[in-house]
Amino acid sequence: SKEGTSREVAPSIGYGNSRRIDKMMPCAGRLAILMEGRVYVYSLATLVDETKEPADALVLLGTRMHQSNVIYFYLLPDKLITVAENCDVTMFTFWRSSDVSRSEYFT
Numbered sequence: 001s002k003e004g005t006s007r008e009v010a011p012s013i014g015y016g017n018s019r020r021i022d023k024m025m026p027c028a029g030r031l032a033i034l035m036e037g038r039v040y041v042y043s044l045a046t047l048v049d050e051t052k053e054p055a056d057a058l059v060l061l062g063t064r065m066h067q068s069n070v071i072y073f074y075l076l077p078d079k080l081i082t083v084a085e086n087c088d089v090t091m092f093t094f095w096r097s098s099d100v101s102r103s104e105y106f107t
Contacts, residue, residue, distance in 0.1 A: 009054045028076075034073055039061075067088070067090070080092040
């Protein structure tokens with residue numbers, strides 16, 4: 001958007017309604033958001049682009065349905081690390097370089 005303007009966006013989770021946001025972390029043009037125990041990673045450029053829908057910005061659902069709720073996460077240029085309630089640590093390494101905008105799960 002133009003300097004001095006803003007865009008309000010409700011991040012899409014791929015299905016249903018948006019959820020309560022517990023934590024956010026930007027890195028390398030992406031924004032990871034922890035919403036009620038699940039981590040979603042968005043393209044910042046797409047999220048703020050007024051010509052695109054917020055759902056188009058979702059690049060990774062970093063928590064699988066069978067996993068325990070995430071209580072902590074850390075986003076790096078090429079990795080997402082999550083820690084679940086049951087102390088499971090998961091590292092996603094979907095991006096080979098910081099200029100790749102989407103993972104192989106979303107094409």
